Amino acid sequence: MDTKQNTALLHALAELPGPLPARGVIHIAIRHTDRFTVVGNDLAQHPGLSTTAVGFAVRIQSLPQGTEIGIKALAARFPEGEKLIAAALRELETHGYLQRARTRLPNGRIVTRTVFCNQPAALLRPRVAAAPPKQAPAAPQVTAPVPASAPAPARGPALAQAPARGPALAPAPKPERPAPEASAPEAPVPEAPVPEAPFVPLVPPPTAPKPPRPPLPQPRELTPELERISTALLSDLHHHSPEFTLSEEHVHRLVPGVAAWLERDTHPDTVRHALTTNAPEPVKYPYQFVKHRLTVLLPPPVHRTTVTPFQTCDGCERAFRAPTPGPCRGCRTGHAHEVQQAAA
Incomplete structure (x- = not known):
C-alpha cells in the first residue's frame, strides 16, 4: 500500500528557496497574523532547562495578564x-524566568x-536613558516668482537719477526690492551625551544567598526522662496523623x-497539638516541617x-520566713545577749 502524499505539503516544499537538506528537519514558516506568542531561542534552546520546563514557560508566556x-x-x-x-516551576524559578515580588497595596x-520574564538576563544589563526627540529643521521660506517683464533687481542700493535738462520726461519706474533669498536650513546642533544612570536591578538575581535557618532548640540538660518522653511523643505522631511518619x-x-x-x-499534648494542627495537605517533608515548628513556635x-x-x-512559737527551721530573729538576739551577760 503506497504512502498517502500531502499535495499542499509538496507545493509548500517546492516554494522553499534554495536546495533542501538531505536529512534533518525542514522548516515551513507561515507568518502568523493573530493569536501568536514570540518565544526567544534563549528559552527554547536553554541548555539547563528540561523540555517540560520550556513547555510550561511557553504556556505561561502565552497566557494573558492576571491569569x-x-x-x-x-x-x-x-x-x-x-x-x-511543581518541578517545572522550580526549574524556571532557579534560572530566573519565574520570580516572586512582594508589593504593598494602597x-x-x-x-x-x-512575575514571568522572557529574558531574565536582560534585567541585569545597564539601561540607557532615552534621548529627547530631536526638533525638525525649520522649513525654508519660499518666495513668489518675479514676473519676467520686471527688471532684474539690483544688489546695491538704488541711486536717484539726476533730472535731465529739456522737456519733462515721464518718471522712471522705481526698481523693485530684491526678493529675499531662501534661507538654508540650519544644521542640527549636536546634543550633549546624556550620562547613564547607575543600574539598579529590579529583581534580585536567582543565585542570591538565602539567610541561614535558625538551629533546632536545645535543652539545658537532656536528662534520660526528657529523652524518653520526647522519643515516645515523636514516635507516636503518626497515630494522630499518618502524614507525620518519622524515621528512627x-x-x-x-x-x-x-x-x-x-x-x-x-x-506533651500541647507539643503534639502545636506540631500537627493546621498542617498543609499533604505534608511532603514531615521531618523538615516538625523541625521548623519546633524552632519557630518555641515558647518562652x-x-x-x-x-x-x-x-x-522553737522558742516563742512565732511564725517567720526562713529556709530552714530554727529560732526567729528576736529569740536569736535575746539568746546572744544572755550569753554575753553570762560571760561578763
Missing part, C-alpha cells in the same frame, strides 16, 4: 500532574505577585527540640520566683 499560574491552577488547565508542574496589605534517625535528631519544649513546662522560658517558706520559732 493564575499556581500549581493547582495549571494542573486544572493542562493535563500534567501537580508534581511535574490599603497597606502586602501581597506576593508572580529523624526521631533521634528531633528529640532535643521536643526536650527543650518539655523543659519549659509544656505539656519559665521564670520561677523562689518563695521562702514559713517556719515556727
Whole structure:
C-alpha cells in the first residue's frame, strides 16, 4: 500500500528557496497574523532547562495578564500532574524566568505577585536613558516668482537719477526690492551625551544567598526522662496523623527540640497539638516541617520566683520566713545577749 502524499505539503516544499537538506528537519514558516506568542531561542534552546520546563514557560508566556499560574491552577488547565508542574516551576524559578515580588497595596496589605520574564538576563544589563526627540529643521521660506517683464533687481542700493535738462520726461519706474533669498536650513546642533544612570536591578538575581535557618532548640540538660518522653511523643505522631511518619534517625535528631519544649513546662499534648494542627495537605517533608515548628513556635522560658517558706520559732512559737527551721530573729538576739551577760 503506497504512502498517502500531502499535495499542499509538496507545493509548500517546492516554494522553499534554495536546495533542501538531505536529512534533518525542514522548516515551513507561515507568518502568523493573530493569536501568536514570540518565544526567544534563549528559552527554547536553554541548555539547563528540561523540555517540560520550556513547555510550561511557553504556556505561561502565552497566557494573558492576571491569569493564575499556581500549581493547582495549571494542573486544572493542562493535563500534567501537580508534581511535574511543581518541578517545572522550580526549574524556571532557579534560572530566573519565574520570580516572586512582594508589593504593598494602597490599603497597606502586602501581597506576593508572580512575575514571568522572557529574558531574565536582560534585567541585569545597564539601561540607557532615552534621548529627547530631536526638533525638525525649520522649513525654508519660499518666495513668489518675479514676473519676467520686471527688471532684474539690483544688489546695491538704488541711486536717484539726476533730472535731465529739456522737456519733462515721464518718471522712471522705481526698481523693485530684491526678493529675499531662501534661507538654508540650519544644521542640527549636536546634543550633549546624556550620562547613564547607575543600574539598579529590579529583581534580585536567582543565585542570591538565602539567610541561614535558625538551629533546632536545645535543652539545658537532656536528662534520660526528657529523652524518653520526647522519643515516645515523636514516635507516636503518626497515630494522630499518618502524614507525620518519622524515621528512627529523624526521631533521634528531633528529640532535643521536643526536650527543650518539655523543659519549659509544656505539656506533651500541647507539643503534639502545636506540631500537627493546621498542617498543609499533604505534608511532603514531615521531618523538615516538625523541625521548623519546633524552632519557630518555641515558647518562652519559665521564670520561677523562689518563695521562702514559713517556719515556727522553737522558742516563742512565732511564725517567720526562713529556709530552714530554727529560732526567729528576736529569740536569736535575746539568746546572744544572755550569753554575753553570762560571760561578763
